[in-house]
Amino acid sequence: MKKIIETKDIQKTYRMGSEEVRALKSVSIVINKGEYVAFMGPSGSGKSTLMNIIGCLDTPTAGTYILNEKDVSDMSENELAEIRNKEIGFVFQTFNLLPRASCLENVALPLIYAGFGKTEREEKAFKALDSVGLGDRVHHKPNELSGGQRQRVAIARALVNDPSIILADEPTGNLDTKTSYDIMELFHELHQKGNTIIMVTHEDDIAHYAHRVVRLRDGLVETDTLNPNPTRGKAVMATE
Numbered sequence: 001m002k003k004i005i006e007t008k009d010i011q012k013t014y015r016m017g018s019e020e021v022r023a024l025k026s027v028s029i030v031i032n033k034g035e036y037v038a039f040m041g042p043s044g045s046g047k048s049t050l051m052n053i054i055g056c057l058d059t060p061t062a063g064t065y066i067l068n069e070k071d072v073s074d075m076s077e078n079e080l081a082e083i084r085n086k087e088i089g090f091v092f093q094t095f096n097l098l099p100r101a102s103c104l105e106n107v108a109l110p111l112i113y114a115g116f117g118k119t120e121r122e123e124k125a126f127k128a129l130d131s132v133g134l135g136d137r138v139h140h141k142p143n144e145l146s147g148g149q150r151q152r153v154a155i156a157r158a159l160v161n162d163p164s165i166i167l168a169d170e171p172t173g174n175l176d177t178k179t180s181y182d183i184m185e186l187f188h189e190l191h192q193k194g195n196t197i198i199m200v201t202h203e204d205d206i207a208h209y210a211h212r213v214v215r216l217r218d219g220l221v222e223t224d225t226l227n228p229n230p231t232r233g234k235a236v237m238a239t240e
Contacts, residue, residue: 001033001034002032002033003031003032004031004032004033004067004068004196005029005030005031005054005065005067005198006029006031006064006065006066007050007054007060007064007066008063008064008065008066009026009027009028009062009063009064010026010027010028010053010060010062010063010064010065011024011025011026011027011060011062011063012024012046012053012058012060012219013061022219023046023049024046024049024050024219025046025218025220026063026219026220027046027050027219027220027221028221029214029221029224031198032196033196034194034195035196035197035212036191036196036197036210036211037197037198037199037210037211037212037213037214038198038199038201038206038209038210038212038213038214039198039199039200039201039214039216040200040201040204040207040213040214041202041215041216041222042202042217044218045217045218045219046216046218046219046220047200047216048169048200050216051169051198051200053065054167054198055084055088055090056072056075056080056083056084056088057080059073059074059075059080060073067083067087068087068164070083085110085113085114086114086161087164088164088165088166089158089160089161089163089165089166089167090158090167090169091151091154091155091158091166091168091169091171092169092170092171093169093170093171093173093174094174095142095151095153095154096154097150097153097154097157098142099141101141102138102140103129103137103138103140103141103145103153104122104138104139106142106157107128107153107156107157107160108122108124109157110157110160110161111125111160111161114161124160125138125156125160126138128156128157128159128160129153129156131159132152132153132159132186133152133186134149134152134153134156137153146179147174147175147179148175148179148183151171151172151174151175151179151183152183152186155183155186155190159190159195165195165196165197166190166195166196166197166198167199168187168198168199168200169199169200170202171183171199171201172201172206180206184206184209184231187199188209188230188231188232191211197210205231208227208230208231209230209231210227210230211226211227212225213225
């Protein structure tokens with residue numbers, strides 16, 4: 001299988017006043033194309049720091065990070081921004097949608113930075129929204145949608161550039177249980193289509209959708225295990 005992510009002895013130290021905080025002490029992992037991985041761990045375990053480094057939102061203090069055969073460990077901020085836009089689709093707990101923009105405009109936003117023309121942006125954005133079941137909501141504003149629908153818009157935005165990986169940071173954190181299962185069912189469908197998904201969650205039932213669970217503790221990988229029986233097709237589905 002093709003390696004899409006490889007970290008070698010990744011370390012991250014933050015300086016807070018005179019004190020040094022070692023968020024990651026030494027993390028080496030390999031994630032292959034098409035995998036569905038969950039990062040778990042208690043507060044302070046380093047899972048969010050690792051997610052930020054993998055998402056090129058932060059750089060390691062030491063160690064090497066290879067993304068799609070490119071060493072991104074020492075890239076400049078501009079280079080990292082380009083990698084983020086081309087290679088990574090982000091889904092956040094708080095959706096991060098522009099309130100005054102329509103669903104179509106929100107989803108098309110990454111394509112502006114990628115240099116697509118208006119017609120192609122709208123075509124690709126509509127296709128992404130349709131793929132998450134929101135083809136009839138393209139002109140709605142975020143405040144006209146339910147929480148689950150807003151997260152679907154955020155997922156469509158993550159997909160619109162056809163990224164190498166989808167990074168989901170607590171994607172069900174602001175959703176009720178039924179809607180959470182609905183969103184996780186959508187992630188399952190995206191994985192079935194060949195997308196590589198990496199998710200941070202603190203909820204065991206959400207992590208159980210992933211095919212592999214990496215647990216961190218005190219800046220180190222505590223366990224890295226395959227899930228032989230991932231959750232598929234929850235009976236409880238949200239109706240919106």
